[in-house]
Amino acid sequence: MDLQYSDADREFRAQAREWLKTNVPVNSRPAEGFAAAQFDRDWQRKLYDHGWAGVAWPKEFGGLGLSGLRQVIWYEELARAHGPHHINTTYVAMMHAGPTVIARGTGAQKAAHLPRILSGEALWCQGFSEPNAGSDLASLKTRGVVDGDHIVVTGAKMWTTDAQYADYQELLIRTDPASERHKGLTWIICDMKTSGIDIKPVRTMMQDEHVSMVFYDDVRIPIANVVGEIGGGWSTALATLSFERGLGFIGDQLELYQRVNRAIDLAGKTRLEDGRLAIEDDGIAQRLAAIKADTIAIRSMTLADIAVTDRTGIPGPNGSMMKLMVTGTHKALSEVVGEILGWSFMEFDGDRTAHPWTYDYLWSWVFSISGGTNEIQREITADRVLGLPRSR
Amino acid sequence: MYLAPEGHEEEITGAAAAFVADAMPIDRLHSTGSSDMAPSLRQLLGEMGWFGLAVSETAGGSGLSAVEHALFFREIGRQCGPVDVLAQCLAANLATDDRLRAEIISGERGVALLVADGDNHRLIGSADSCLAVSVTPGSTRLFSLAGTPTASRPSLDPANSLRVIEALPAKLDECKGDDSWRLGQLGAAAMLVGIAEAALDLIVDYAKIRETFGRKIGSWQAVRHPCADMAVRVEAARAQLWYAATAVKEARADAAVHLDVAKHMANTGALANTDTNIQLHGGIGVTDEHNAHLLMKHALLLSRLFGSKRMLLGRLLNARLED
Numbered sequence A: 001m002d003l004q005y006s007d008a009d010r011e012f013r014a015q016a017r018e019w020l021k022t023n024v025p026v027n028s029r030p031a032e033g034f035a036a037a038q039f040d041r042d043w044q045r046k047l048y049d050h051g052w053a054g055v056a057w058p059k060e061f062g063g064l065g066l067s068g069l070r071q072v073i074w075y076e077e078l079a080r081a082h083g084p085h086h087i088n089t090t091y092v093a094m095m096h097a098g099p100t101v102i103a104r105g106t107g108a109q110k111a112a113h114l115p116r117i118l119s120g121e122a123l124w125c126q127g128f129s130e131p132n133a134g135s136d137l138a139s140l141k142t143r144g145v146v147d148g149d150h151i152v153v154t155g156a157k158m159w160t161t162d163a164q165y166a167d168y169q170e171l172l173i174r175t176d177p178a179s180e181r182h183k184g185l186t187w188i189i190c191d192m193k194t195s196g197i198d199i200k201p202v203r204t205m206m207q208d209e210h211v212s213m214v215f216y217d218d219v220r221i222p223i224a225n226v227v228g229e230i231g232g233g234w235s236t237a238l239a240t241l242s243f244e245r246g247l248g249f250i251g252d253q254l255e256l257y258q259r260v261n262r263a264i265d266l267a268g269k270t271r272l273e274d275g276r277l278a279i280e281d282d283g284i285a286q287r288l289a290a291i292k293a294d295t296i297a298i299r300s301m302t303l304a305d306i307a308v309t310d311r312t313g314i315p316g317p318n319g320s321m322m323k324l325m326v327t328g329t330h331k332a333l334s335e336v337v338g339e340i341l342g343w344s345f346m347e348f349d350g351d352r353t354a355h356p357w358t359y360d361y362l363w364s365w366v367f368s369i370s371g372g373t374n375e376i377q378r379e380i381t382a383d384r385v386l387g388l389p390r391s392r
Numbered sequence B: 001m002y003l004a005p006e007g008h009e010e011e012i013t014g015a016a017a018a019f020v021a022d023a024m025p026i027d028r029l030h031s032t033g034s035s036d037m038a039p040s041l042r043q044l045l046g047e048m049g050w051f052g053l054a055v056s057e058t059a060g061g062s063g064l065s066a067v068e069h070a071l072f073f074r075e076i077g078r079q080c081g082p083v084d085v086l087a088q089c090l091a092a093n094l095a096t097d098d099r100l101r102a103e104i105i106s107g108e109r110g111v112a113l114l115v116a117d118g119d120n121h122r123l124i125g126s127a128d129s130c131l132a133v134s135v136t137p138g139s140t141r142l143f144s145l146a147g148t149p150t151a152s153r154p155s156l157d158p159a160n161s162l163r164v165i166e167a168l169p170a171k172l173d174e175c176k177g178d179d180s181w182r183l184g185q186l187g188a189a190a191m192l193v194g195i196a197e198a199a200l201d202l203i204v205d206y207a208k209i210r211e212t213f214g215r216k217i218g219s220w221q222a223v224r225h226p227c228a229d230m231a232v233r234v235e236a237a238r239a240q241l242w243y244a245a246t247a248v249k250e251a252r253a254d255a256a257v258h259l260d261v262a263k264h265m266a267n268t269g270a271l272a273n274t275d276t277n278i279q280l281h282g283g284i285g286v287t288d289e290h291n292a293h294l295l296m297k298h299a300l301l302l303s304r305l306f307g308s309k310r311m312l313l314g315r316l317l318n319a320r321l322e323d
Helices: A007-023 A034-049 A068-080 A091-104 A107-118 A233-246 A250-267 A282-312 A318-346 A356-369 A374-385 B008-023 B026-030 B039-048 B066-078 B084-094 B098-106 B179-207 B221-249 B255-286 B292-303 B309-316
Strands: A124-127 A143-147 A150-161 A168-174 A185-191 A197-202 A211-222 B111-117 B120-124 B131-135 B139-144 B151-153 B162-165 B170-176
Touching: A007 A068, A068 A250, A068 A282, A091 A107, A091 A124, A091 A168, A091 A185, A091 A233, A124 A150, A143 A168, A150 A168, A150 A185, A150 A197, A168 A233, A185 A211, A185 A233, A250 A282, A250 A318, A282 A318, A282 B221, A282 B255, A282 B309, A318 A356, A318 A374, A318 B221, A374 B221, B008 B039, B008 B066, B026 B292, B039 B084, B039 B098, B066 B084, B066 B179, B066 B221, B084 B098, B084 B111, B084 B131, B084 B139, B084 B179, B131 B179, B139 B179, B179 B221, B179 B255, B179 B292, B221 B255, B255 B292, B255 B309
Parallel strands: A124 A168, B111 B131
Antiparallel strands: A143 A150, A150 A211, A168 A185, A197 A211, B111 B120, B120 B162, B131 B139, B139 B170, B151 B162
């Protein structure tokens, strides 16, 4: 075991820090809407132009071809510089679609999509979940019928984040009507401008419209857009999800430590109803310290995972345990800040810039439900880490 | 950057696991008179050189680091090994007198752990110990117990006896600084990680064979999900233990912060996992013949040593990490 960074790691950190110092956007990101998407595209373009896009993407596909550890270093420096959060409208393109196309795509798909993803020109959204297929993803019903050199899609997808802004969608459909469960599915690239697509935003309890329901009415998609085999979509989808459960949330994991320190600062200057500073309350102080310990352990878990993955080249099943740990810590932090802030925590109109802590409190449920609910993460852990008898 | 046992660290882990499982298997605690480190066990550990693991070679030890120290005590924890083993190691690292140190490393003289309790002091360790070591974050003291009257108290934890002494005995040696505290924290945290792992292993094994309503209980989500939460606690506590041990080995400036976090994660992980292990076992989990209560009781004892919850959280609130 060692905690040493190589000379090249340190050099990379110094370069990243130096570049970020003068290149982080001065204006803050608009909370939502097309302006927010444009902000994300511009930032991604800037990263691309200056050679910082796709730190862990292979070199042959335009990335820097660096280790997971360098990716961690990048996120640490990005957080230190208060740079734009990496979970934005470029997330699905950078963290799902890109890695999936790299792993399973054809030469033509790689050439058509990877440069546009890296440069922020193309935004992507996900089309896996359906109104009746969430945790039980394999029960999905959206139908694809082969018609000449096209697949004609009919059905509905649910919880599609940023569908309004996306240029493409990673769409998982059932192409064999006689099939059940994991068989007969196909992973296909859907151009969101194709006729027959209707996007209906779903308002969340945060009062925003970041997720949508997407309807497909005889949407014709070229067969050339299939990633992997027709009927082999489940395997491609598992690859997609493994990327997310590997590197997907590193930025969030590392940022939690800074967020708890901000909460401790806040407790040091916010008075409770009884006039005491919040930090003088033993209960609040103990909970903050315990959450801080969790965030430091999360950082150690992240580094331990990344180092092993860098050696083996395969993300292990630890991503599910990581998500359980991170979502739990996030929620605990939001709850204690709710007590620190007292009545002002109750002021909220959906503006996440004006009311960041209340927004985060509400978002803690999105975090523990999206990308595989915590219950599904426990199922994965029980199956793949503990080897318990299957529940289903 | 690599945070998992590798190379010779894996060899030490394997050797320690085999040795400890043979020399002090947890099942021993179902026999009377099995508490503490008996003289025969102490002699055996001494002959194998375990007490001098982290003592420099010039001082008669093996010259290994905090990392191997942690790997060894994780195995001790898995078998609910007595706290005297840790006290003996700390005394071996502290003693400046060559002859005294040699007698501690060989196991010829036994060392108990002495902890303050209000105006009194408590002794944890074998009744035949002729030495006691007391460790705080600022200093470590070694005492002679010769002629010191001790009063025995009933002990909740079968792995260790409890005794009380009213006045501090004669001091043999003292060392300022936090070197012993660090090794003590690391050893206790490692033992707690071992206990948290052992509790998880027990319930996972049982869930694969025990049936209710015609199914293995491990297929019920009411059992699977708490088991997954136990695995998360193990993962977090273990990763932090590796980080802290390596930070001590490399003398990093924020090693003390990482140790406090490691002890805290180990405290909460072991207490929660031993609790869940009993609950998920059902009725058999509360019987004396089962090992579940042994893990819980030893975790309770260790969670009070080298950083209790209140002390650790008080220190962590304003602690800062290095890059």
